[in-house]
Amino acid sequence: MSSLLRYLLLSPGQDCLILLAPTYLGLSRPQPRGDSASGIFHRQGGLLRSYHKLSSDGFEQRIKQMPSPDLREQLELIRSIQPAVHVPQNWNYENTGPMYKAYMHPPHDVGGQFDVPIYYEEKEEEQWELDTYVTCEVLGWRGVWTAEERRRRADNDLGYTLYLGMPYYARWIWAAAKMLVDKKHVSLAELQEKIAEVKSRYEKK
Amino acid sequence: MKKSKSPEASRAPFKVGDKVRVRDMPYMFYTRSQLYTRGAVGTIAALTYKDLIPEEEAFNFDGHVEQYYIVRFRQKDLWPGYPFDNDTLQTECPHRWLEPATN
Numbered sequence: 645m646s647s648l649l650r651y652l653l654l655s656p657g658q659d660c661l662i663l664l665a666p667t668y669l670g671l672s673r674p675q676p677r678g679d680s681a682s683g684i685f686h687r688q689g690g691l692l693r694s695y696h697k698l699s700s701d702g703f704e705q706r707i708k709q710m711p712s713p714d715l716r717e718q719l720e721l722i723r724s725i726q727p728a729v730h731v732p733q734n735w736n737y738e739n740t741g742p743m744y745k746a747y748m749h750p751p752h753d754v755g756g757q758f759d760v761p762i763y764y765e766e767k768e769e770e771q772w773e774l775d776t777y778v779t780c781e782v783l784g785w786r787g788v789w790t791a792e793e794r795r796r797r798a799d800n801d802l803g804y805t806l807y808l809g810m811p812y813y814a815r816w817i818w819a820a821a822k823m824l825v826d827k828k829h830v831s832l833a834e835l836q837e838k839i840a841e842v843k844s845r846y847e848k849k
Numbered sequence: 850m851k852k853s854k855s856p857e858a859s860r861a862p863f864k865v866g867d868k869v870r871v872r873d874m875p876y877m878f879y880t881r882s883q884l885y886t887r888g889a890v891g892t893i894a895a896l897t898y899k900d901l902i903p904e905e906e907a908f909n910f911d912g913h914v915e916q917y918y919i920v921r922f923r924q925k926d927l928w929p930g931y932p933f934d935n936d937t938l939q940t941e942c943p944h945r946w947l948e949p950a951t952n
Contacts, residue, residue: 748876749884756885756928789909796879796907 725805751807752799773813780816789823797823853905853913862916863947867893869920870950871942879907882946890950891922894939902943915944 739747769777783789789797798819799807810818824830863869873887874880881903897917900906905913924936 745876750876750880753880753884755883790901790906792901792903792906793909795881800879 725809750800751802751804752795769813773811776813776817776820780820783820783823788827788829789820793823794819851910853910860944860948862944863893863896863918863949865893865895868950869893869918869942869947871920872946872948874946879904882942883940885927886920886922886940886942889922889926891920891926893918894921895919897941900943902945917941917943918947920947 736743780794784791784794794816798815801822802815802818806818807815821835825832825835868890869892870890871882871886871888874882895918897919899914899916901911902913902915905911918941919939920942921937921939923934924931924938925934927938
């Protein structure tokens, strides 16, 4: 779903959602609202079904109208990493204690969470990973950040999608770049120009 | 680095063998204290070193240095369904995250 479409769908709140629902969500009447934690999940369950309906009816047709296949593909990828219950989560005024605590939970505190068995891989560091390690350590020695700040930025601050979506040292280098921009050592514009320049140099080879 | 304004933890230091409980402080912005240890009772296994606390070092505050401890838990105290009586788990906590426990 494009950000414009989401903005149109959701920005003025529940009334607008209901108003637009017949058009975009295929709903014939508003979903029931609940107050308890379980109520919220029921409500989410209800809207989740609607969201799937949106995906199969409106979204697929709309996205096919996008002019460029590349843009279409990119939007599909963005959609695929969004939480399935994104729609009812927007500006949720009904956060209960446990729900609030769950939202505050940092991505890196994973102990005790359920998971499926995963393949254990013996993998050597790649050159860019070693370079990243050294870069981040040198930034520490020069007093630009502390080790704990690196952990906070690379393990905690980037959110679940990036935490789970990037390899270990990609999180480090992402956090280093973000830190350098945050602390005004480089501007984002400067960084973008440099990355674009290096990228074009590599592509010419 | 900015100087910390937070007070030194006023409670007496722990010694090896003391029973301690991990405090359940609010989850805000950053933590090194695992969810599964919070509220659990363990035993001080060792005193390691004094260092900045994570909540301050992670945001570049300086000056507030605390004793760190290795805390040993029975696995059965962390995971009620754990099958083996003698297994333990050790983790590291700074002083402010621990309070005395009678059992």
